[in-house]
Amino acid sequence: MSQNSTDQFFKSNVLGHPSGLFVLFFTEMWERFSFYGMRSLLIMFFTASLADGGWEWSRETASALFGSYVGLVYLSTMLGGYFADKVIGFRWAVILGAFLMTLGHAAMAVETHFSIYLGLVLLVFGNGFFKPNMVSIISEMYKDRPEKKDGAYTLFYMGVNAGAFFGILLCGYLGEKVGWGYGFGLAGIFMFFGMIQFWLSQRIFGDIGLKPNKESKAKIAASDDDKRNPFSSWQLVVIAVSVVLGLLWVINAPVSKISGGKIDVFGFLGSNGNSTAILTALGLFIILLIYRFTQYSKITREKLMAVTFFAFIVIFFWAIFEQSPNSLTIFAKDYTNRVLEGSWSTTYLVVNSLMTILPLAIITWLMLKMFRQTFNSYAVANIILSLSFVIIWSIAIWILIKDYYTAGVLSLSDSTLDLLKIDKVATPLTEVPATWFSTLNSLFIISLAPLFSKWWESKYNPRATVKYGIGMLFLGLGMACVAIGASGIEPGAKTASVSMIWLILVYLFHTMGELCISPVGLSYVSKLVPARMIAFMFGVWYLAVAIGMKSAGIFGENIDKIADEHGLSYFFWLLTIISVSMALFSILMSPIIKKLMHGVR
Template identity: 85%
Template sequence: MSQNNTDQFFKSTVLGHPAGLFVLFFTEMWERFSFYGMRSLLILFLTTSFTDGGWGWTRENASALFGSYVGLVYLSTMLGGYFADKVIGFRWAVVVGAVLMTLGHASMAVETEFSIYLGLVLLVFGNGFFKPNMTSIVSEMYKDRPEKKDGAYTLFYMGVNAGAFFGILLCGYLGEKVGWSYGFGLAGIFMFFGMLQFWLSQNIFGDIGLKPNKESKARAEALDTDKRNPFSPLQLAAIAFSSIVALLWLVNDPAAKISGGKVNIFSFLGDNGNSIAILSALIVFIVLLVYRFTQYSKITKEKLIAVTFFAFLTIFFWAIFEQSPNSLTIFASDYTDRVLVGNWSVIFLVVNSLITVLPLVIITWVLILLFKQTFKLYAIANIILSISFVIIWAIAIWMLVKDYYTAGLLALSDETLQTLKIDKVTVPLTEVPATWFSTLNSLFIISLAPLFSKWWESKYNPSANLKYGIGMGLLALGMACVAFGANGIEPGAKTASVSMIWLILVYLFHTMGELCISPVGLSYVSKLVPARMIAFMFGVWYLAVAIGMKGAGMFGENIDKIANEHGLSYFFWMLTIISILVALFSILMTPVIKKLMHGVR
């Protein structure tokens, strides 16, 4: 097969798309299962008391580690993307990433101090190799069919959200209800299955994603006819300085807090060494970025400024949105009434059964369609994929049946109840896991994405600035809901019983905000940035996301301090106000940014 013509992939299709897309769909699904499944448990595990199997950390230390971990995940994508482009190719990068993540989850399942830290390091590098290269394979597969690309990414995005949903639902359930190691371990098992089925099916991609050779590099250079503006040795040194200091800071920040200052790489800079180091790195990078902009034509420079503006807004979006696995999960665990009694318990169990089983039925149907097209050529890969789904069905059914037993809706003998360690109840009663609320994001995305897609394609499609303004406004509305719900919690209170409706509303509004901002941002990078600079500006974009992720951790670090002094509601009102200010700033800047974009919508 030749990579120059991708029409060949459409000779045998599933739902109108190449079978290879669905190989990627399931691989990405299991990767997102593992990533979101582990992430949903991390803060809870770290802050749960020793007697309940956790580490008994303060929320400040847990948030510091969480913020650095997620920030490093996004920074590592630049390293993984570089190695894939220049050295090993997309396919090997995906496999290397999957192996590292499998080992990372296995390490975390051991639950010793060393194994947890080792697991996080392996997951950071694994995500870096895996994350940027799956979408690259999709893009290459549709190179000669651009009109089909939007539909392909929509299907691919469904795989992402299906994986996130089941990862949070099942890993979260096992972690909270059975044991932390089961939740961490399950994430690794399905990452391993995803890696195996990808590796055994890789010939379905033809020449796409193979290791770069002289011929392929020469062809890529020939296609890029834009004038180049190479980095000077001094500029490369500035990038190296900023990158190394930022990486050291991300590691040092939680290490210094967790160790009580005993571990501090930047102690030689004085008491404020941590702040001095990261500010120095940031200033050097901003100076370099501004200088680079001056080296291009007026139109190119102004488009780059527009991209940087949106990247700046993105920092605030992710810093507040990513409270989901952080302060919002703590709120769900400690301050929300998650016990449902009587009819409400029955309603929840029925709804939870439907939202668990129906997506599994749909994805299993897609799996059967894929089997029909590929089983003869890739029998072992299909068998492995089917085994993974048999396991996922078994765990899902076990979870639902156990919940019905626990609620007292299925009759069991006293001996069986004692064996299952379930107390006998006379009224239906269900305790909703704290991690369950995070699944709502994926459910709302799958439900609402088609509506937002239609909106963007209509004559009422808002401008870029207005989309960001609406997104940040919805983010503010979500935070206002939880702030209002937390209004009666006294300063210093460690527990409360706030209604679950407030958290459900948070995830509804935050998901709508995400649909306004997340898919739109990367689209503007590809539209506004010249081909020769796309890699550098994607690096800037992922840097902004990484800063936002670390910012989410830094916000979470202060939840106890603020809650003890002013009350928990005050913390969420602060995030609401920040969101409103950013929304207004985005809308007010519309005329300026519209001019800088030079007609790009």
């Protein structure tokens, strides 16, 4: 039996999957905790008044920087994927990425202008090394069990969203209620825990992800029947020009707004200089992509075309889905009635308690099941993981006690308040944090991911394009809900008191759409792409995500302009129409894409 055979990893299993998957599960969970915890605060921090510790930026400027940041996060995965493939291996890339992100969050906790910008730069590069290589390890672990990949990626995605849920819940709460630096700093603490746990448990992956050498490269080449097509000089020049133009555009978009137009790299091209630059970059990239397709064998070419189609749909999905930390957070903060009284206050406290305790209990149960399989071999790593759970349980319980006291449900003595570092309040009040609504996405994923995983493994598993169509329809349905909720808001209104139910419905439908698209998309890349291209193609996939993320920021930049002229509801109806149109396009393309996939499901 080969040392890297699938059977080796399935000898020690949890819920029918290798124990190594759950090492990755918890490592990714803490990384997503840090990423989403910080991200949930970013727009609010930038737009908060100086008196509240923010920078008092306009929504347009904040959205521009936010879109560029998340776009660069995913663009950097191409760099991380390349270095992992060619130089340092998947494992060292993950560790380096985690280290850079730990430093980034620590810098942001300082809250100076320099430290915030430095932190964002470190987080961009850290994510670039970390993100594509986690899924690459999973791809290798399941290379002989393709029928299990959809379920594995969906479970892994459950870990992603468990981290996002607790990150938004805890970092968001501390940032809004205690201080921005506390929210940013907590994100870094758990990123550090994730890095240590992965480092101490990495032997569980056998030879997967080690630094590439001549022998490993030869094995990959021998397993790949397709001819190799190295980039020629002119292709490298086209790539360089596209990359430089794209990066300058992404960076220049917020910088020109922050500087009030004093710094504008493309100013010499006129008022539409930014648009001219990015359209040129995209045009060159598309020409190169089409040419590259002609250089591969027919089957490989058609599979890569299928991946490109899915990537195209993904751009629109993320551009609309990522309104969550942007326009939907603005909607929650300024246009939603978040103050609760009487029975509604009690209901929220109970629901929030269950939302906090039950998912944490489920994830703790998964941790214990992994311990039974791995503790003897990886005791120190498991102890580190246990310590992180003790801390997160402590913070979660502290927040719940504080909420019950603030609402007047729980009485605490002055000495207890001092011990728990809780400020005394004169008037009981229950106000739902604006970031709280973003936790619903992760909560729904934790609840629904096992059901979708079983669906994908059953005989009723739909075609890839149908999954994408269903996902885009759910996305459109969610946007239609918030559009209906905003229908009574007059054009130009800066505040309103819309019922919270509309935001709850948005996140429910968007979650179901996400489960149809995001985790299975990663699975299709791993199934359709030749082994020697896997990490790089994950990088290309994240390029499409990056375009979607930056597009989300562009949508957010224009929300005030559209709302002032046509009303806020009009803005969300536009996003609904785009979602439904892409859903119909994906379903109509189903027969063509099925042929291009050559039997891959």
